[in-house]
Amino acid sequence: MGTRAPLPLVEPEPYGFLYLGLHVDEPQKAPLYHQSESRRRAATHLVEAARELEHRPDVHSTRVFRTHLVPPLSGAPRHDLAMLIRTTRVDDLAGVRDSDPVRALGGTELLAGSNAARIGDTEPDEEATEDAVILFNHFTSAGDADPVEAWLGLTDWYTSTIGVDNSTALRPIDDGSEFALVNYVRLRSNPPRFLLNQLLRPSFHRVVRGTLKRNELRALPGFYRMIR
16 A cells, blocks of 8 residues: 555644624525625725734734625524634734724634644735635534544545645634634635535545544534635
8 A cells, every 4th residue: 555645734824813703784594695785884894993903013914704605504603794813923812802902893703723734825815815715614523532633634535536725724722712623715616616516425425524423523614705
C-alpha cells in the first residue's frame, strides 16, 4: 500500500476570531433569504461599524456577511447578518468582545476562538469580496471527541472529491460558545450546486455522515454573501 499524501494544511492564522450573528427581521423559516429594506439599512450600518472597529489597535480586520441560504435544520443559526472580527492576538479577544462598540452592535456571539487548522486561503481577493459566497458550518458536539480531529479526518474527502481548496476551522477559547467548532469556506460554486455535489455521492453518506456520527457531531451549515 502506498504512502498516503499529506493533507494540504497551511499554517493557522495567529489572530483571535469573534463571530457574531445579528437579527434584523423576524426569524424566517424559508431557506432562501431575501433582501428587505430593513436588512439593507442594517447591512449599511454594520459595514460602517466594521470600518470603525478596524481603527482599534487590537482589531486586525473585519468582515461582514448577509445571509443567503440556510437549510431547514433544527438548531441552525438563522441570523440576517454576520460579522467576523479578527483580533490582533488571541489574547485581545476578551477586550474586544466586551468593548462598547461591539456591545452596541446588539449581536449574538456565536464563537470567540482561534484558528485551529487551515487549508489554503479563505480570504478572497479584495476586488472579488462582494461576489464571495461563504459557507459557515457550525458543529455541535454530544460527546468527548475532538471536533478538530474529526474535521481533519474529512479534509481529504472534501479536497480530493469535492474540490474544496480552502477552509478555516475555528475552535472556541472557552465554554461561552454553543458550537464546538465553526468552519468556514469560500465556495467556487453556488450553494445548491455545492450541496448536490455532496448529497448525490454515496461516499458522502459513508465518509462524511459516518465520521460525524462516530464522533457525535452535528453539522449546521449556512451560506452567506460577503459584503465587506
